[in-house]
Amino acid sequence: MTPGLVGSFGLFVLCTTLFCVFAASVLLQQADEGRQVERRAALHGAIEAIRTAGIDFSALPEQRVRDIARIAGLKDLRFETGPAAAGRELQPVLNAQGRIVGWFSWEPDRSLTNALGPLKPLMTAATVLLIAFAGFAIWQVRRVLRDLAVSERKAWTLAHEDVLTGLPNHRKMLESIDAALGARKAGETVTLALIDVDGMKDVNDAHGHRAGDDLLSAFAARLKENLPAGAVCGRFDGNEFAVLLRQTDAAQPAPAIENLVEALAKPYWVNGQAVQVGATAGFAQAPGDGASRDDMTRRTNLALGAAKRKRRNGVLRFDAAMDREFEERRFLERELKRALVNGDLDVHYQPIVRGGGAQIVGAEALLRWRHPTHGQISPAAFVAAAERGGLIGELGAFVLRRALTDARRWPDLYISVNLSPMQVRDPNLAGLVAGMLAETGTAPERLLLEVTEGVLIDDPDQAKERLDALRALGVRLALDDFGTGYSSMTYLQKFHFDKLKIDRGFVAPLGSPGHSPAVIQAIVALGRALDLTLLAEGVETEEQRVRLRLAGCEEMQGFLFAKPGPREALDRLLGQGRTVEADRPPQRAAG
Ligand code: C2E
Ligand code: MG
Ligand code: MG
Numbered sequence: 001m002t003p004g005l006v007g008s009f010g011l012f013v014l015c016t017t018l019f020c021v022f023a024a025s026v027l028l029q030q031a032d033e034g035r036q037v038e039r040r041a042a043l044h045g046a047i048e049a050i051r052t053a054g055i056d057f058s059a060l061p062e063q064r065v066r067d068i069a070r071i072a073g074l075k076d077l078r079f080e081t082g083p084a085a086a087g088r089e090l091q092p093v094l095n096a097q098g099r100i101v102g103w104f105s106w107e108p109d110r111s112l113t114n115a116l117g118p119l120k121p122l123m124t125a126a127t128v129l130l131i132a133f134a135g136f137a138i139w140q141v142r143r144v145l146r147d148l149a150v151s152e153r154k155a156w157t158l159a160h161e162d163v164l165t166g167l168p169n170h171r172k173m174l175e176s177i178d179a180a181l182g183a184r185k186a187g188e189t190v191t192l193a194l195i196d197v198d199g200m201k202d203v204n205d206a207h208g209h210r211a212g213d214d215l216l217s218a219f220a221a222r223l224k225e226n227l228p229a230g231a232v233c234g235r236f237d238g239n240e241f242a243v244l245l246r247q248t249d250a251a252q253p254a255p256a257i258e259n260l261v262e263a264l265a266k267p268y269w270v271n272g273q274a275v276q277v278g279a280t281a282g283f284a285q286a287p288g289d290g291a292s293r294d295d296m297t298r299r300t301n302l303a304l305g306a307a308k309r310k311r312r313n314g315v316l317r318f319d320a321a322m323d324r325e326f327e328e329r330r331f332l333e334r335e336l337k338r339a340l341v342n343g344d345l346d347v348h349y350q351p352i353v354r355g356g357g358a359q360i361v362g363a364e365a366l367l368r369w370r371h372p373t374h375g376q377i378s379p380a381a382f383v384a385a386a387e388r389g390g391l392i393g394e395l396g397a398f399v400l401r402r403a404l405t406d407a408r409r410w411p412d413l414y415i416s417v418n419l420s421p422m423q424v425r426d427p428n429l430a431g432l433v434a435g436m437l438a439e440t441g442t443a444p445e446r447l448l449l450e451v452t453e454g455v456l457i458d459d460p461d462q463a464k465e466r467l468d469a470l471r472a473l474g475v476r477l478a479l480d481d482f483g484t485g486y487s488s489m490t491y492l493q494k495f496h497f498d499k500l501k502i503d504r505g506f507v508a509p510l511g512s513p514g515h516s517p518a519v520i521q522a523i524v525a526l527g528r529a530l531d532l533t534l535l536a537e538g539v540e541t542e543e544q545r546v547r548l549r550l551a552g553c554e555e556m557q558g559f560l561f562a563k564p565g566p567r568e569a570l571d572r573l574l575g576q577g578r579t580v581e582a583d584r585p586p587q588r589a590a591g
Helices: 003-052 062-072 111-160 170-183 200-207 209-225 253-264 293-310 320-342 379-388 392-409 421-425 429-440 453-458 460-473 489-494 518-529 542-551 567-576
Strands: 075-080 089-094 100-107 188-198 232-237 240-248 268-270 273-275 278-286 315-317 345-354 359-371 375-377 414-418 447-451 476-482 499-502 533-536
Touching: 003 062, 003 089, 003 111, 062 075, 111 170, 170 188, 170 232, 170 240, 170 293, 188 209, 188 253, 188 293, 200 209, 200 273, 209 232, 209 240, 209 253, 209 268, 240 253, 253 278, 253 315, 278 293, 293 315, 293 320, 320 359, 320 379, 320 392, 345 392, 345 567, 359 379, 359 392, 359 567, 375 379, 379 392, 392 414, 392 421, 392 429, 392 567, 414 476, 421 453, 421 460, 429 447, 429 460, 447 460, 453 460, 453 476, 453 489, 460 476, 460 489, 499 518, 518 533, 518 542
Parallel strands: 278 315, 359 414, 414 447, 447 476, 476 499, 499 533
Antiparallel strands: 075 100, 089 100, 188 240, 188 278, 232 240, 268 273, 345 359, 359 375
């Protein structure tokens, strides 16, 4: 309770008390006056009786006067022919001719009224104050009620409306989904679409977060403008907006959502600049794709995830295969945890050769997982599951420790270890690598770490920081799968790699009819210009080997030389002292 309220309450109690006293005194006074009238009437009766009896008032015996005083309830009643003492009540007595013969006088009896008399002004003031206070209190209560209604409205708005865009927020949209599903009649469908703003991070990075907020507001406004009739929309999450559409069975939601996405993907004008972001949508339709809110949101999310993986500005509807894929992903995450504990993971090594295959100079460590019931699972699948499930740190440390420990068997080889994008983002990566090098006593230059282009594009500055920290340890870096991503010259110049691993996609077509070796030659020339060692991946045929050698590619890796195998297999290969082929002068291949 605030001091103001306490004071007001105290004043109220005081005023109320005084008012009660005042009211009581008025009532008492009225009662006093009533009694006075009664007494006078009784005295009047006695006077009449005396007069009728013809008794002379001045000869009234004292006893008779006392009797009259007792009957009438008058104090100190006296009959006097002269003027009475001041302050006494008087009753004149007339004779038959109507002339005053004397006065009855007595002491007034208004003790309570008199006692309260001095308090009267105070009590009157209290009454006035009380009335004023009551008025003030009523005004205050009305004001508080009005404020309460305003803050209640505000609280409701905050709870249901997104502050930035003014659209219904996540909670309100969930309520709307519930309401729409609950009100759906036979022959009607309810479609939930989730639309993701692509490239928000770039906008924030390039133009600042204020501009990012402006863009989201503009996106929301355009979403509202282009909403199909009868649809509602809201902000579902950071960069995610929801659209809820009620239609008849016959109508198709896809065209409406595609039009919306098309409109949303057009450039925005933010802070006097044109800014381009994309929009990708996934949707699910009740009752076919689900009848409950949870099913609908989960499946719409799956459709959105699939759409985002597929292409920018695309729209995808949920289908049952997405549910299966989701279950598979969950299975992988769950089982991988178990595999790490049970020791079901292994590392295989694929030799890397020089001189067209004459000499093994290194080996790439490749993770292997043999599941007790599902058999071999591809690292491409479970590495992604490890990233999602938060296991990549553990998995990465496992491979690094094992590879560096095994590398002690092959002191003349360098050992190549793959890093997943999430590992590169880990600020403790350099610390982990340094720790492992020290633990296993490995010279840093024997370790080659492979990263893919995606890492560089997502957050180039952060990636540069991490990779520079690794270089500072003395380890070497390779750009893996070169040619599958953006293959940007800028990135090659900005990041200091030691090696470029040409993706299998460029190697496989080598030698096929009508295929020109110009691309490989260009990549090799580029690598040389940047002082990088070139390594071709996935070399499977003699023809590919020869063409790569002719193009000037120094290192190779592929099934032609050896498949990835356990460390004992590499031991055996090294025992042979060479790979499958002796080095022989390359034959000029046709083309
Ligand atoms: P990558 O790093 O590009 O590895 C080369 C992949 O090509 C390996 O597949 C290898 O078995 C395969 N390969 C090698 N030579 C040939 C060939 O001549 N023909 C064909 N068709 N394939 C060949 P794998 O072992 O299935 O690994 C797939 C990907 O999984 C790897 O691609 C790498 O990105 C990832 N990966 C494997 N092990 C690890 C790991 O320990 N950590 C991380 N982060 N990723 C890993
Ligand atoms: Mg690799
Ligand atoms: Mg590769």
